[in-house]
Amino acid sequence: MKPKSYRRLRFIRATLIYAVLISVALFMLFPFIYMLTTSLKEPKDTFVYPPRLLPRQDVAASIEGQPDPLPLYEVQVDGQTRQYALVESNIRVGIYADPSKPAQTYERRLTDVSPTGGAENQQTVMVEGQAKKLWNVEVDGQIIPMTEVRQTAVGRFVDPQNPQAEVYRNVRLSQPVQNLTAHPENYQEVVELQNMDRSLTNTMLVTFLVVVGQLTTSILGGYAFARLKFPGRNALFVIYLGTIMIPFVVLITPLYQLMVAIGWVDRVASLIIPWMFTAYGTFLMRQAFITIPKEIEEAALIDGASRWQILLRIFVPATVPSLATLATFTFLYAWNSFFWPLVIINTGNEANHVLTLSLNVLRGRASDTPNLILAGAAISIIPPVLLYILAQRFFVESATSSGVKG
Amino acid sequence: MNRKSLWIILSALIMASLLLSACAPAAAPAPTQAPAQQPAEPTSAPEVKSTEAPAQPAGEVTLRWRTRPDNKEETGVYASVSDELAKRLGFGLKYEPGGSESSSYQDVLKTEIAAGTAPDVFWIPGTDVADFATRGLILNLGEMAAKTQDFDVNNFYAGPMYHLTYNPETDKTGADSGALWGLPRDVSTFALYLNLDLLNEAGAPDPRELAKEGKWDWGVFLAVAKQVRALGSDIYGYGANAWWGPYGVWLNAAGGGFFNEDRTACALNTPESLKGLEFEKSLYKAGEDVAVPYGEDSEPPFRAGKVAMFQNGRWATPGTRQVDFNWDVVELPNGPSGTPGNWLFWGAYAVNPKTPHPEEAWKLVQALTEAETQGKIAALGANIPSRVSQEALDTFLTLTPPTNNQAFLNGIDPKSQPTAEGPLWAGSWPEYDAIMGPAVQAVITGDKSLEEFAKTICDEANKVFK
Amino acid sequence: MTATAAALPHLSEDRHTTLWLNVAVLWHAGFALLLAASGIFLLVSLADSTIPIATGLRVFLIALSLLGGVSSACAAIFITRRDQRGRMLSLVINYLGFVVCLAFDLHILGVYVGLDVLAGTFKYGLPFLLLGFIGYLIGAWGDRHEDFPQRQQAYRRLSQTISLIAAGLWLLSVGLLEGLRALLQQFNSPLPFILTAGIAVFAVLLRAVGRRSVAEALHTKRQHEETLTGLLFLSPNLLGFLLFFAAPLLFSLLISFTNSDAFNPPDWVGLQNYQHLLNVTIQPLSSSTQLANEVLDVKIYNELARFEILGQSYVIGAQDKLFWLALRNTLVYCLMAVPVSVIPALLLATLLNSKLPGMKLFRAVYFLPSVAAIVGIALIWQWLYNSAIGYINYFISLTVNFANSLFNAGWVDPKLQWLSDSNSALIAIALMAVWATLGFNIVLFLSGLQSIPRDLYEAATVDGANPTQQFFAVTVPMLAPTTFFVLTTTTIQAMQLFEQVFILSNPLGGPNNSTLSLVVYLYQNGFQRFRQGYASATAWVLFIVIFGLTLFQYRRQRSSSGAYEG
Incomplete structure (x- = not known):
């Protein structure tokens, strides 16, 4: 008895855990799915409410006697849902009622009724203390004077198979018939509109060089702090540590003025070279190197290995997780940075834009076409996500090791 | 040679190549280079030039100009206008579309003027004219305009010109105020x-x-x-x-x-x-x-x-x-x-005070606001010509849909007393x-x-x- | 390691070494004279205003050249005396000279600026990078065949060949030849020649003084060697750090005491910026509805907030209302975003830490938003948040309708104006930030959890603790270092809120200044109104706030872990 209930308990527990995890996963994934599907829509389809995930297009049908195919709608005819084509929209109609039987209303075209008693001296009737105009409305061959309840507009829908069968319905509230579609040419368009291909390669170059540069300087600096004694080392290290907390915005004004002074404004170099040196990376690598036993190093020194050889053959291979951490952080930072490029790169010079900057311009330039904006967003998001999927272990494990170090 | 050293050599090679290949532009004037730093360089690599800067007679004056397009079609039209004007005016032109309002067009422009990388001629919204002018970020075209024979400020709507000819030193405005900060690209309402x-x-x-x-x-x-x-x-x-x-x-x-x-x-x-x-x-x-x-x-x-x-x-x-x-x-x-109570919206082409070719820039500003150029842009539907001429208005009415284009013209008609959007000189x-x-x-x-x-x-x- | 033990065996110096030493002495004497002469020239020309160099920079250059001259002279004297300090000074001077010449030469030759062109040609090289990667994969594949050395060897050779070919093609495709040609064409004025010659001279001297025989002749001990190696290893980092971090940092502090506007020469204004930022006043009100302009000096203060203590109403006026609003918004944002992205992360991490299948997949999915650019993410959420056609309001209205049909509750669809209502805009931005950072925090917590020793839980189980008790008695205290790391990084990031607001708010910081964060305010001041001095002062205040918060969290972490250990 006991094992069974225990098993059931475990099953319930697992189900609950999965339910929570799956709903969080959906929450995490939904914006990405929305981005991808919307980027494949046509502009009109993005402004539809209620929103629909998948891209759709209207279905049209050819009707006898009509030059162009007409859009199909789902309309209720005799209690059944039928697919009818919209032949004519915006037909102005009035809703009329016999003053003696106000519950029974009749819908007639404004052109099909005439003022009772002629246009000059139209007859009126008192309804609830107000004089209302009377109109001649034909009902089953009979002309009955009625009052107008209100006016509205409707569309004329016909059965594509049988154009004689027609109904009048409100177009706005009718459901158009649609089928699934996809517009991958949106990507082409956004690339042409915003030079997204160039900003993609720019971002790749910037990210690549910043990562390589930071790794190099951090490994060298970290090794010096961890293993080489020189006067002032500890004081210097404390200063390095202290600067980690300083937010980047403190530097932005003077750095901008420095870039103006050396002529790097609007240059890719300004996105790369100042970012190759990092106190955080140096600290991270120093912490990693310091855990390596000194004996190994001393043995290698006695064997006649140079410091370079020791660093490259022993220290670097032993601290791959920390290197991965640093590379990941730097990668994400460089790929996503926005504030600095915004300040330093010229808007007109699209050849030097990075992705975040292109997106910022795109969002204004294509503000009435969300499909293009989201195609642009997809171009900036898909490459790192692909890289992440390929090197998933690398990314996640690197985040892991940073936590332990913290 | 073991694999590790191979990798070291490879990465060193790649780094070296990055440095070396990076040198190429030093010879070819990069498209972004400020005109002041762009002396005629006989050594320039022709292939870069031909792809980046069309309609550019080698070794002569080239102006960069920028405006904020209202939609993507306009970007293309502005570029073609630029090419045509370059042929007619006899100097090189390079059009660059600016960012949009939401991507802080004016702020970025100010940063660029400060850094010396801004274009020679640029468009700014009407409300920003005073801010640019008092900071010394746009050139006073008054003197050049006075010397230009067939130029008359009264060819444009009075509302924008009131603000564009305002002289903060003498507190005067109008054709003889001695100030002209730019010419209106178009108007809207x-x-x-x-x-x-x-x-x-x-x-x-x-x-x-x-x-x-x-x-x-x-x-x-x-x-x-x-x-x-x-x-x-x-x-x-x-x-x-x-x-x-x-x-x-x-x-x-x-x-x-x-x-x-x-x-x-x-x-x-x-x-x-x-x-x-x-x-x-x-x-x-x-x-x-x-x-x-x-x-x-x-x-x-x-x-x-x-x-x-x-x-x-x-x-x-x-x-x-x-x-x-x-x-x-x-x-x-x-x-x-x-x-x-409608507005008369406008924005103006102004000239960068750091441009080495102010005369050419003034010519470009005039050319960009002449009736023919404005007609081409207005045909796309996003704006109304800023020149007061019956011909221009008649053409505008034909640019349908909407059928009732007259509604816009009624909006800017002096009878309906539109308020011209304007800068604030006193603050x-x-x-x-x-x-x-x-x-x-x-x-x-x-x-x-x-x-x-x-x-x-x-x-x-x-x-x-x- | 004692000095005597580390001393290198002393050998008599040979003729070759003596020659090099004399060359070094001559060089340093000459170099000292050169620097001294240029320093004096600059000093004399200080009065001459025609030279277009800022006074500050000139003073700096004079100090630099005089300092360099003196050290060079010292180096010459020390080397003559065969003192090891001479070698150290000489190496440092020559190294710095080498680096400066190289950097300046590259600058003159337009290499940095030329990265622009590389950005254009970079894409042609991408296929070859891929080829190189394939080569690497082949090599990695070959390493699996460790049992068959021959096969492994063959794979390796193939890998090397492919990689070399890829590297060569890569170099050609990104424009090596054009680059070289352009580089050579730059040698059309004397300056690059002089600088290149300088590089060569410094390099030769470095090599000469760095020789082992010279070291021995100057009685260099191992500890001195280590100092030099340490400085050498640190130098790339340190020089970059000084140029692009430390110097701007000091400069930033300096700017914050001026009215710098990026267009005109700045004036020193002392503490005025800080005073303007922080100036507040509190005045009593006669009633809670009295208008603030009756009690505040409206020429200086604007009403910031009002409050009531013991029946007496007060109004707070601030000279810079927007700064205080921005500070408040930033702190409120932190209070919303940080707990909501940390506590659920901890709980989800505990769930993911269970031994059920598929956890790695979930972990991967949760981490996904962390790799996407925040600008791109904000663009997606902008449309999700749209009040009329967005998905979030659609889901809310579905839920409301469902609840109404189920319980006949008669709820009204709220149709929230997420980003355009000043009450919800900051919440909307915080919600998006939670979505974007949750996964990262989960992964951090997960690693912390996995490093907790199993036996602690076993001991707790033996003591009769149930899972909840275990969580609070073992997990939480053992996770303290991770929690500290997660909290501080999330807080520091949240305090620098900018991108999200920049993309999502309209107008920037709106509606009604409800999303104006400190960094946005700083951007507005520094790069929209060009009050860069004021912006720098804001930045320093922001830094002090961040520093205070981090210190506070550090103290708490220390005290809580101390309690556990005690």
């Missing part, structure tokens, strides 16, 4: 974009007819909006975006405005201004609730067919042409003062806007009473005047 299907469905009277009969005023407008709003909880009678343009209209139409007569003090607390604001408030949730909630972008619901009257400028026309309901435009309703317009916008929003959303607004707003806003 508000109209109501109508969703005719919704209006018909609601059985509302046609605003176009009402306007023709002279009955189109605030009361009728509100009645029409209410009738449409009754169609459903997600259907709105009116929609506008939340910036100074739309709310300023109501203030103007009531006989009030943002500033006093000579634009040296806040006038938001005058009875007229408050009356306009009160009417605007009545359109929103705190009142009759006929409008798209304040602060929401009204364009998506309008395009989705849920807004009957969408207040926007001519620049919304190209986008509206894509909708699949029946639509047209109508002028704004007349306010208590008998006018619709900082962006700061004034930053104080006014949130306060107005607080009144409209009901967070602040109109009385409190009246008593406090000018204390705060007057601080921006020197």
Whole structure:
């Protein structure tokens, strides 16, 4: 008895855990799915409410006697849902009622009724203390004077198979018939509109060089702090540590003025070279190197290995997780940075834009076409996500090791 | 050679190559290089030049110019205009589309002028002229204009030219003020974009007819909006975006405005201004609730067919042409003062004070604002020529849809007394806007009473005047 | 390691070494004279205003050249005396000279600026990078065949060949030849020649003085060697750090005491910026509805907030209302975003730490938003948040309708104006930030959890603790270091809120200044109104706030872990 209930308990527990995890996963994934599907829509389809995930297009049908195919709608005819084509929209109609039987209303075209008693001296009737105009409305061959309840507009829908069968319905509230579609040419368009291909390669170059540069300087600096004694080392290290907390915005004004002074404004170099040196990376690598036993190093020194050889053959291979951490952080930072490029790169010079900057311009330039904006967003998001999927272990494990170090 | 050292050598090679290949442009003038640093270099690599800078006679003057396009089609037209003008003017031109309003076009431009990388000729919005001019970021073209024979400031609408010829030193304005900060690229004004299907469905009277009969005023407008709003909880009678343009209209139409007569003090607390604001408030949730909630972008619901009257400028026309309901435009309703209180929006081409070729830049500014160029841009539908000429207006009327283009012309007609958007010479317009916008929003959303607004707003806003 | 033990065996110096030493002495004497002469020239020309160099920079250059001259002279003297300090000074001077010449030469030759062109040609090289990667994969594949050395060897050779070919093609495709040609064409004025010659001279001297025989002749001990190696290893980092971090940092502090506007020469204004930022006043009100302009000096102060203590109402006026609003918004944002992205992360991490299958997949999915650019993410959420056609309001209205049909509750669809209502805009931005950072925090917590020793839980189980008790008695205290790391990084990031607001708010910082964060305010001041001095002062205040918060969290972590250990 006991094992069974225990098993059931475990099953319930697992189900609950999965339910929570799956709903969080959906929450995490939904914006990405929305981005991808919307980027494949046509502009009109993005402004539809209620929103629909998948891209759709209207279905049209050819009707006898009509030059162009007409859009199909789902309309209720005799209690059944039928697919009818919209032949004519915006037909102005009035809703009329016999003053003696106000519950029974009749819908007639404004052109099909005439003022009772002629246009000059139209007859009126008192309804609830107000004089209302009377109109001649034909009902089953009979002309009955009625009052107008209100006016509205409707569309004329016909059965594509049988154009004689027609109904009048409100177009706005009718459901158009649609089928699934996809517009991958949106990507082409956004690339042409915003030079997204160039900003993609720019971002790749910037990210690549910043990562390589930071790794190099951090490994060298970290090794010096961890293993080489020189006067002032500890004081210097404390200063390095202290600067980690300083937010980047403190530097932005003077750095901008420095870039103006050396002529790097609007240059890719300004996105790369100042970012190759990092106190955080140096600290991270120093912490990693310091855990390596000194004996190994001393043995290698006695064997006649140079410091370079020791660093490259022993220290670097032993601290791959920390290197991965640093590379990941730097990668994400460089790929996503926005504030600095915004300040330093010229808007007109699209050849030097990075992705975040292109997106910022795109969002204004294509503000009435969300499909293009989201195609642009997809171009900036898909490459790192692909890289992440390929090197998933690398990314996640690197985040892991940073936590332990913290 | 083991693999590790191979990798080291490889990465070293790659780094070296990065450095070396990076040298290439040093010889070829990069497209972004400021003209001042662009001496004629015989060593330049021709292939880079030919791809980056078309229509550029080698070794001669090349000007960069920039404007903020309203839509993507305009980018292409501006580029082709640039190429044609280059042939005619006899010097090289390079057009670069600027960012949009939301990507802070003006701020980035200022940064670039400070850094010396800005283009030689650029467009700026009318409200920014004073800020640029007092900081010395645009060139006074007055002297050159005086020497130019067939140039006459009266060829353009008086509203923009009043501001563009204002001389802050002498406090004079007009053709002989000695100042000319630029020439208007185009003008624009508000109209109501109508969703005719919704209006018909609601059985509302046609605003176009009402306007023709002279009955189109605030009361009728509100009645029409209410009738449409009754169609459903997600259907709105009116929609506008939340910036100074739309709310300023109501203030103007009531006989009030943002500033006093000579634009040296806040006038938001005058009875007229408050009356306009009160009417605007009545359109929103705190009142009759006929409008798209304040602060929401009204364009998506309008395009989705849920807004009957969408207040926007001519620049919304190209986008509206894509909708699949029946639509047209109508002028704004007349306010208590008998006018619709519309704006005359404009922006101007100005010249970078650091340009090495001011004469050519002035020629370019003139060429960019001549009738032919303006006609080409206006054909795309986003703006109205800034030159006063019957010919230009007649052409404009043919640029349909919308059928009722006359509504825009009525908006800028002197008879309807549009207020020209303008800079603030006596203070900082962006700061004034930053104080006014949130306060107005607080009144409209009901967070602040109109009385409190009246008593406090000018204390705060007057601080921006020197 | 004692000095005597580390001393290198002393050998008599040979002729070759003596020659090099004399060359070094001569060089340093000459170099000292050169620097001294240029320093004096600059000093004399200080009065001459025609030279277009800022006074500050000139003073700096004079100090630099005089300092360099003196050290060079010292180096010459020390080397003559065969003192090891001479070698150290000489190496440092020559190294710095080498680096400066190289950097300056590259600058003159337009190499940095030329990265622009590389950005254009970079894409042609991408296929070859891929080829190189394939080569690497082949090599990695070959390493699996450790049991068959021959096969492994063959794979390796193939891998090397492919990689070399890829590297060569890569170099050609990104424009090596054009680059070289352009580089050579730059040698059309004397300056690059002089600098290149300088590089060569410094390099030769470095090599000469660095020789082992010279070291021995100057009685260099191992500890001195280590100092030199340490400085050498640190130098790339340190020089970059000084140029692009430390110097701007000091400069930033300096700017914050001026009215710098990027266009005109700045004036020193002392503490005025800080005073303007922080100036507040509190005045009593006669009633809670009294208007603030009756008690505040409206020429200086704007009403910031009002409060009531013991029946007496007060109004707070601030000279810079927006700064205080921005500070408040930033702190409120932190209070919303940090707990909501940390506490659920901890709980989800505990769930993911269970031994059920598929956990790695979930972990991967949760981490996904962390790799996407925040600008791109904000663009997606902008449309999700759209009040009229967005998905979030659609889901809310579905839920409301469902609840109404289920319980007949009669709820009204709220149709929230997420980004355009001043009450919800900051919440909307915080919600998006939670979505974007949750996964990262989960992964951090997960690693912390996995490093907790199993036996602690076993001991707790033996003591009769149930899972909840275990969580609070073992997991939480053992996770303290991770929690500290997660909290501080999330807080520091949240305090620098910028991108999200920049993309999502309209107007920037709106509606009604409800999303104005400190960094946005700083951007507005520094790069819209060009009050860069003021912006720098804001930045320093922001730094002090961040520093205070981090210190506070550090103290708490220390005290809580101390309690556990005690």
